[in-house]
Amino acid sequence: MPITIFYLFLSQMMLFGIIRVYENQLYLYRLTENHYKAQTLLAYTDYWLKNKNEASTPESRIVPAVLSFEEGVVHCMEDATGKVTATVTLQNDYSETVVLEFLSP
Secondary structure, eight states: OHHHHHHHHHHHHHHHHHHHHHHHHHHHHHHHHHHHHHHHHHHHHHHHHHHHTTTOOGGGOOOOSEEEOSSEEEEEEEOTTSOEEEEEEETTSOEEEEEEOOOOO
């Protein structure tokens, strides 16, 4: 009888350990997927801003307040030094921020 109880206890601990490993792997997968989507939107925003402002002067630079995509929204804000802070917010409320800098020709 005690051996059976001990065996059931060990089996239960092993099962909960395996379930915990799969939960952690799923969490890391979702985090990596969200990071990839956010970095893709930020890279496209950087490309879009540099492409639109390729021949413009710092005074005539075009910086949209919001860029909307199917996966989320990118908010852009330009400061006095000419750096653009882009913050992406995905549909599941995951958020990342990057500071973009334009090089003057």
